[in-house]
Amino acid sequence: MPPGTDRGRHPAAAQTFRRAAEKVSAIVRDVASLDEALAYTVRLCDTKEACELLATGCAEPLSPGAAALCERKQTKIMAAPGLPPELWTRFEELCRPRGITLADGPLRDHLAGIDIGVTIADYGIAETGTLVIDSSSEALRLATMISEIHVAILPLSRLRETAHDLEPELTARMQTPANYLAFITGASRTADIERVLAIGVHGPLELHILLLEDR
Template sequence: MAGTSLIERFVSRAGAVQCEVLVTGSLIEACDKLVDCIGEAAPVVISGFDGETTSLIERRLSDEGIKCHVGSVRDLLPGFSVAVTPGHAGISETGTVVIESTSEDVRLASMLADRHFILMPSSTLYSELPEVESLLEEMLQRPGAYVAFITGPSRTADIERVLTIGVHGPREVTVILYGE
């Protein structure tokens, strides 16, 4: 697990931009937190995880009566409000999550849901952006690579500087950190 100060800093910086961060000890505990947070929203899009992790999340949510969707996100458009995707790195300095979203399904899930939940191992936290350089280089070597940096909910403002949350992306972003 990442150092406590690294986690505390990430939680603090993410909180400053209205991103909730929950810290758990394991992936199973992260799934339990996910159930608590989601409530009765349906369907929940699960995208971007390996098969075993997808099955674990889907099984845990389904056990609580939460309908899940693991196929093409386009099949649900425009009818979903909650998405769960993996985070690949966190930058504690800014409370930012890096998501490898070359898959169209991950991009759609992370941008079109009103509520976006990101499950991320705490071991993938870094202090600042330059420390993520080699990971980014690796991600961007793949053809058609797409990487997103997410720092809290979507924000936009008009010419009068009236801030609006959730116009061009999620209204709520929750990161659930877990130990490996």
Template sequence: MSKDAILGAIRRGLRRGPLPADQAAMLAGRLATHPRHLIPARSRVSRPEQIALFVRNVEKEFGSVVRLADAADVPGAVADWLAAQNLPPRFVMAPHPELEALPWADRPMLGFEARRADGSDTVSVQHGWAAVAETGTILFPSDPTRPTTLNLLPESEIVVLRASRVVGAYEEAWDLLRAERQDAETGGFMPRNLMFVTGPSRSADIEQTLELGAHGPRRLHVLLIEDDAAAR
């Protein structure tokens, strides 16, 4: 059902007619310009400070971060983290071109499959699309090369993220998504799902006792590739 059909059904249910021309123009203008509301001052800092803020916020929310000089260091960092957590050197990985191009052969003891996760997978390696410094949140638009199940089913999730994809505020992340999706290839379609991940899954619903892994991974580890010279 189209947007016009949905809005028309709502108007009929409310017994309202078509929007007056001035209201329609006002709404179209807001959709086109994406006006800003108040943006927290903590995100309005230099690039190095934004990256540092992102790292602090991930760690504050019970995640961990390792900063890497180059993408080629990712396989070694994955192997080191799995060993440190006493986890088997096996994982399921997002079938993303950037991840598949990494030099995994340098670590022949690692075993992985590039696919969606299922209930038997204990560790996932996911491709981070972008992140927001003000809260330490990582964004994952749904995509065949970035399966959503990798963020939900395994107990441990490793996210490979480029520092150049860390923005200060949420508004900038939405700007980035619109800019990348509004082209000839996608026809301007937004992803069906955009997942926001801020640290491991957790809940304190029962007796106010914090429990990690309540409805997703109990461990979140970020491999941050230092590809932004301005952020160093």
């Protein structure tokens, strides 16, 4: 199937989601399987330019303290804390030959930044192109915060029209202590200087959403 076409039972919702997400400069792709998603992610990491090995901002003149943090990051690192163990192992096997490290220790050791964080979204909200990710696990939370690129896999069966359609599911999660739930729409952004849009102020500079046909 050519890229850009829909394969879901709810083509309208998928279309709406895609349009809304692309409007906030998310990159949206279709994938047929989880393995295709992993292959996409490894390719993406592989093609990151060498100069981007440096954590974002490290090329700028910095104070000594901030510059010291930059020196701690030397190789390409990905993290995928939300993947089921078997899938994580397959992913790791894809990474290794390319010299990419798949972090399995605490992500707090990588606050200088990781190249790509991979997550599987719990839900999608079509109206706003939003990912809903239960981020109660600290590793999962950090993977979506300190990565330069966030790749999220969204199973199309989890797509809803509006946030209101998710009220029962979300309310249930909120009552399971301790819960940390994230709505993520596009990359981290600011317009605090002269109202000029700048992407990637604290969080990811890019958000890739892989729509997974799972129905």
